[in-house]
Amino acid sequence: xxxxxxxxxxxxxxxxxxxxxxxxxxxxxxxxxxxxxxxxxxxxxxxxxxxxxxxxxxxxxxxxxxxxxxxxxxxxxxxxxxxxxxxxxxxxxxxxxxxxxxxxxxxxxxxxxxxxxxxxxxxxxxxxxxxxxxxxxxxxxxxxxxxxxxxxxxxxxxxxxxxxxxxxxxxxxxxxxxxxxxxxxxxxxxxxxxxxxxxxxxxxxxxxxxxxxxxxxxxxxxxxxxxxxxxxxxxxxxxxxxxxxxxxxxxxxxxxxxxx
Amino acid sequence: xxxxxxxxxxxxxxxxxxxxxxxxxxxxxxxxxxxxxxxxxxxxxxxxxxxxxxxxxxxxxxxxxxxxxxxxxxxxxxxxxxxxxxxxxxxxxxxxxxxxxxxxxxxxxxxxxxxxxxxxxxxxxxxxxxxxxxxxxxxxxxxxxxxxxxxxxxx
Numbered sequence: 001x002x003x004x005x006x007x008x009x010x011x012x013x014x015x016x017x018x019x020x021x022x023x024x025x026x027x028x029x030x031x032x033x034x035x036x037x038x039x040x041x042x043x044x045x046x047x048x049x050x051x052x053x054x055x056x057x058x059x060x061x062x063x064x065x066x067x068x069x070x071x072x073x074x075x076x077x078x079x080x081x082x083x084x085x086x087x088x089x090x091x092x093x094x095x096x097x098x099x100x101x102x103x104x105x106x107x108x109x110x111x112x113x114x115x116x117x118x119x120x121x122x123x124x125x126x127x128x129x130x131x132x133x134x135x136x137x138x139x140x141x142x143x144x145x146x147x148x149x150x151x152x153x154x155x156x157x158x159x160x161x162x163x164x165x166x167x168x169x170x171x172x173x174x175x176x177x178x179x180x181x182x183x184x185x186x187x188x189x190x191x192x193x194x195x196x197x198x199x200x201x202x203x204x205x206x207x208x209x210x211x212x213x214x215x216x217x218x219x220x221x222x223x224x225x226x227x228x229x230x231x232x233x234x235x236x237x238x239x240x241x242x243x244x245x246x247x248x249x250x251x252x253x254x255x256x257x258x259x260x
Numbered sequence: 261x262x263x264x265x266x267x268x269x270x271x272x273x274x275x276x277x278x279x280x281x282x283x284x285x286x287x288x289x290x291x292x293x294x295x296x297x298x299x300x301x302x303x304x305x306x307x308x309x310x311x312x313x314x315x316x317x318x319x320x321x322x323x324x325x326x327x328x329x330x331x332x333x334x335x336x337x338x339x340x341x342x343x344x345x346x347x348x349x350x351x352x353x354x355x356x357x358x359x360x361x362x363x364x365x366x367x368x369x370x371x372x373x374x375x376x377x378x379x380x381x382x383x384x385x386x387x388x389x390x391x392x393x394x395x396x397x398x399x400x401x402x403x404x405x406x407x408x409x410x411x412x413x414x415x
């Protein structure tokens with residue numbers, strides 16, 4: 001069969017154009033009405049978090065609640081939030097060292113609480129530090145993602161699109177706070193979503209809900225009536241690793257300089 | 261006019277090839293770009309919907325007090341006023357959704373109270389901590405303390 005070049009170009013051009021139009025139409029059919037969360041406008045919230053170290057008793061309620069709420073595996077010990085115990089020894093007068101390098105432990109991430117250790121006071125200082133995603137404004141984890149699977153949502157939450165994640169672990173390495181892990185079930189990255197399914201329904205996070213001492217507080221910085229504003233204004237607060245300029249939105253009250 | 265384009269035929273062919281490639285690119289982009297991509301930024305807007313879709317485990321204190329307001333009255337006066345119900349009773353959204361069939365287990369005070377009140381040097385000073393053996397022997401905490409409003413100690 002002889003096909004002239006003109007004929008060939010005409011035919012293939014027609015086919016390509018029609019195919020494009022058909023896909024567009026098909027997309028339109030598939031999309032339907034875009035889903036919206038009733039009563040929740042992403043542009044009207046900007047979430048932040050506040051942890052009062054002086055109130056944390058290391059009970060591990062937040063760790064257990066987070067795992068229950070978000071379906072995080074009980075074992076292996078991966079966490080969206082965990083509790084560390086810092087033990088800072090007194091200055092070493094025998095060697096004239098005042099470095100006071102801390103001993104940190106976090107048995108099972110604090111899931112089962114903390115067994116008795118450092119029981120007798122030897123002039124040392126011990127305290128608990130709950131850790132979780134800092135929901136940074138300039139997140140190192142979102143910057144390194146090669147496929148754009150992780151992102152800062154308009155309401156200030158760092159989320160992961162599980163359907164995009166390749167499981168390459170770049171973000172796990174990039175997070176200076178160690179807040180990410182690969183979920184062995186999906187082989188994609190998982191992290192604190194700030195209980196996005198709860199806060200968009202007007203509830204607080206599972207860890208805040210279960211904290212017995214009120215050491216944890218979720219706040220909406222775009223809400224002028226939020227109690228977080230008052231706390232940030234009146235309390236001495238610090239973020240973790242401020243020199244990294246991650247724009248962390250998790251503020252700690254009573255953060256010791258030894259905490260990393 | 262014809263004179264002008266006499267030697268430019270190859271340019272038209274080139275333009276045609278470029279045009280075809282542009283069409284291929286536009287079609288590929290239309291097909292491969294997921295719905296909602298770019299609505300908020302360089303990601304799929306549907307990812308927010310996905311994150312929102314998770315079912316609840318913790319119902320929240322307000323949901324508990326819808327039915328159990330008498331407990332709130334007891335709690336208000338005591339040291340445990342600030343505690344959420346599910347801090348001790350565990351996640352109970354299933355009970356809120358179906359109160360008749362999902363009956364929550366009563367927690368065992370002998371282990372539950374110690375989750376918070378076991379003596380530990382790292383706990384903040386001023387937080388009530390006990391060594392259970394010295395404090396009460398083998399007695400149950402609720403023998404003396406009212407769990408929802410632990411102070412003052414009942415005689």
